Amino acid sequence: MADPSPPPKPQGEIVIRAIAMPADTNSNGDIFGGWIVSQMDLGGAVLARSIAESRVVTVAIEAMSFVAPVNVGDTVTCYARLQGVGRTSMKVEMEVWTHHYSDGTERRVTHGIFTYVAIDEHGRPHPVRRPG
Numbered sequence: 001m002a003d004p005s006p007p008p009k010p011q012g013e014i015v016i017r018a019i020a021m022p023a024d025t026n027s028n029g030d031i032f033g034g035w036i037v038s039q040m041d042l043g044g045a046v047l048a049r050s051i052a053e054s055r056v057v058t059v060a061i062e063a064m065s066f067v068a069p070v071n072v073g074d075t076v077t078c079y080a081r082l083q084g085v086g087r088t089s090m091k092v093e094m095e096v097w098t099h100h101y102s103d104g105t106e107r108r109v110t111h112g113i114f115t116y117v118a119i120d121e122h123g124r125p126h127p128v129r130r131p132g
């Protein structure tokens with residue numbers, strides 16, 4: 001389904017920027033969706049870790065939409081915005097925008113909501129907002 005009302009400009013802070021490479025293509029010659037999701041997951045973790053000041057793990061991905069294909073050579077930028085903080089969890093809205101090198105086109109290609117849990121050295125959840 002087409003994106004009904006894409007925002008005119010990216011929302012959030014830049015957490016990852018990369019160039020889409022031929023090694024990450026699918027059988028159509030476009031960039032494989034799994035690669036894009038992994039960039040989003042890593043990018044969201046960058047923001048979540050800075051908030052939790054600890055390791056984090058991804059516990060859920062929701063509202064994920066692939067709006068437009070990513071082409072080889074596009075500059076891919078992941079934007080992250082904190083949507084909410086629970087006791088041990090953080091919801092991060094992720095958007096990916098591409099910049100096409102030859103014509104300068106910018107477009108939002110994917111978006112989704114990633115939930116991370118702050119964990120201690122034993123992999124157990126711990127509160128994001130700790131006293132002191």
Ligand SMILES: CC(C)(COP(=O)(O)OP(=O)(O)OC[C@H]1O[C@@H](n2cnc3c(N)ncnc32)[C@H](O)[C@@H]1OP(=O)(O)O)[C@@H](O)C(=O)NCCC(=O)NCCS
Nearest residue numbers: 057058059060085086087088089090115117119123124125
């Ligand atoms: C994340 C993990 C540590 C949570 O452990 P747990 O015993 O379920 O802990 P809890 O039940 O206390 O839940 C912790 C938080 O996660 C949230 N949570 C758990 N499952 C969730 C889900 N499916 N969707 C959204 N939030 C979820 C809980 O609501 C809770 O949030 P809060 O503390 O802010 O209220 C554990 O499930 C885990 O290690 N999962 C694997 C993570 C992983 O390997 N990720 C990489 C996959 S590619």
